Amino acid sequence: MFNKLEFEENAKKTTRTSRLIKGLSAVTIGLLGSMLVLSVISAEKAAPELAQTALDSISLSGVENPVTAVLLNFRSYDTLLEIAVLLIVAVAMMPESSRNTSLTAANSRVPTHPVLIGLIRCVIPLSVILSAYLLWTGAYAPGGAFQAGAVLAGAGVALLLVKRWQLNYLRLSARAFMALGLAVFVIVAATVIPATGRALNYPADYAGALILIIEVAATLSIAFVLILLVDQLLNMANKQVKPQDTQTEGLDKS
């Protein structure tokens, strides 16, 4: 099925048999899809009991936006694991060799185009403000850590793209940024145990504050990880990869 992974664009060698297989598969998948639709039609949607329970418990959750309440209180464990997923990808994509600079370094190739500089000067502060707004408003209205993190990452990526900035992802501070969200989440989850007897069970009075702490940490981590992802994809230089190519094929000697 995935035995041939294609990287070149015009590798189209359609023989008659493969066309036949494709056609048959298309028909099969179409049939299966229609059966799926039929099965969905045949069943009634369940009554929204869980929705009602969730909406009734909002007052205990410390936030007013129901989605934020579900994400960071009722089902906060899912969100905890989800931040771990982001951390996995960040660790996997960390660069191999250190550039041996500080966390941020101004690039020597500063853009000279006036429009670009003007744009950056407007866009960056705006998106930082928007991100903070999204984070804050997440408690009451649509918004929250993931959206805020994404917007913040947008600002960071813009700075990277115009080559104003370089980030050294192997510094301790960089790794601390990556791990911040997960670490704060786990620590908060553990520290509430003496108060309420259950992990992740926030005391009602402090729920709002604790959720805000988690969200701020998560936003910073998410933004940093997303910047790392884009930056690594853009800047993966050939020279980074070369030394390992001399390794014998098929051997994994460390």
Added chain:
Amino acid sequence: MGAPGIVMTSAQHFLPLVIGLPLLAAVFCLLVSNSRWSARFSILFASIHTLVVMQVLSSLRDSGSVWRYELGGWGAPLGIDLVLDGFSVILLFATTIVVLCVTTYSAAYFKTPQQTSRFWPLWWLLVAGLNAAFLSGDAFNLYVALEIIGLSSVALVALAGNVSAITAALRYALVGLLGSLCYLMGVALLYRAYGTLDLALLSQTVQGTPITWAALALISVGLLLKTALLPLHFWLPPAHAGAPAPVSAALSALVVKASFYVLARFWLDVCSPAASADALNLLGFFGACAIFWGCFAACRAKRLKLLVAYSTVAQLGYLFLLFPLTAAYGPSAGSAALAAVAYLIVAHAFAKAAMFMAAGSIQLACGYDDIDRLRGVVSHQPISVFTFAIAGASLIGLPPTGGFIAKWLLLNSAIDSGQWWWIAVILCGGLFSAIYIFRVLILAFTARQGEQSSSGGPTHPIPQTMMACGFMLAIATVALGFNAEWLLSYMDINLIGFLAGTEPLP
């Protein structure tokens, strides 16, 4: 909101710790990033982890009932519960022992800072994902846990750093993402029809309607992709053979079992009203095909690690015999089959991890793992070959090992349910396993013939700890054979439908 009347023993607080500890270890190793200290801390963390799980095991036996831990204090429909029963505790036990050995092995295996700085955080995240999957009582939470397992496994396979391994990792990643999406679609349909994500509540309300069939089919396809049952196994051999040896050990021993565990949960418990006998027999049929094909491919494999990877495909086939053996043959045959398969999972996990570790040691020492060049390898790698032999005996199902007890239990439940054809499959499978195991062993024990060996070149000294870890696991396989009663008694504490009724326990 929490259901009243649930008695919490203090030991139940270990349940979130089992997940939190690996997560903290991951953060810790990421921040330390010094290969020597990461390794030391990891061994320390693995030991604490083992102690915690052992404590959980003994407390669970004392309490004698299924544990539920309400994260966030909200309780089942609104919040997420951690659930621990006999099946999951057995898998947790297998995980913790393998993790302890693999951690110690890896501390000696990985040397370069480029590899260690990534390996340790990823490894602990993988462990956290495995524990989360085995403890989860919530369908969507299982999705996230499976994603953690899948993505961290992919990243770990890619650590090997050569083109073939990274290509295998990419294929694995595509399969994993596709499988997760199918699973998520199934969960979405279940949520649509029954309005809850909690597995225990679902198993009470699910009916055998078309939407449940559709959901179960989607969930099964997704999980079969991840478990690599025969027609969908194509991604497994290159990924498991190409990964660094400790990673291969964990992948074959634990990662594929996690998705099998979820699959068993859905077929036997959550969606059991929708599981027809035909479908169960079909799963068993594919399992039987996997046994034969896996053995055949292992016999033809050119490289040692590839041979071990194909043997995983074959051994996974045995697990799927669970489904036909439980199909409509009454509670006694069903529970016996589940106990046999749970035991087989542990036995296979130990044996396969030991085997990959031995193969990794041999590969590291010789610089190659082509089977044809392994002639006489026993003279300078006696411990590794011995480890391989014991683990192989367990895979074949020879007497003093855990594998023998597992096969024997499987045979028993096949006889009890009167399905003689599965008896034939189990026996033939053992015979074919013997062929590929002895193919390696005979070569390894044959004396070198003059100049032929000179092509092998000099061997490199490898750390004693690596050989010791593999050997310990091989010993554990034998020890398991002598302690079958102890492990099997946990199957009495079971949530799965036909064993303990479907009501959540007090």
Added chain:
Amino acid sequence: MLSLTIDIILGCGVLLLAFLSLFSRDLFLAIVLYISLGLLVTIAWARLDAWDVAIAEAAIGAGLTGALLLAAWHKIKEQSAPNPSTSEQSTPGQAQNVQ
């Protein structure tokens, strides 16, 4: 009735964009179509009262995934270009799109 019509048009539009994105001849076009699919789907989610998801999809789903896809596409192209032996894969139609 009007709202149903909007929904139907939206659904067909989404399916059409997905089809075009998968089977368009040019890879760059496929990625751009995928991003526009993400934006169109944002409207569908607003129709389903999922404002949180709509914001997240616009920012992460369409925006970030699109950026990542474009970055990877650019990278692959850039690597292939200097090597004369592999240069034949750039079709004329796609060379224009680079600019």
Added chain:
Amino acid sequence: MSQDLIYCTTGIGLFALGLYGVLFVAHILRKLIAINISGIGVFLVLLATAKHEGVVDPVPHAMVLTGIVVAVAGTALCLWLTVNIHCRQITQQGESK
């Protein structure tokens, strides 16, 4: 024909389309696009399920938010592997000349 049904059908359609794409489209980036399209299909089914008369169920919304982030993470990892492989293949080709 209700709104719920329209979006469910669209979602399943996208899912099936993505499935076909993953299996039969050659280029790896297109396969990734196909997986993401399948994901959007699943999310559509979930969100259509969430909308009831009068109440909107926040639980599927949270699930979809989680799903979106997981999908991006998976896509990023796949893309990184892809670029990595391509890099090495090109350098190998260069060396063999």
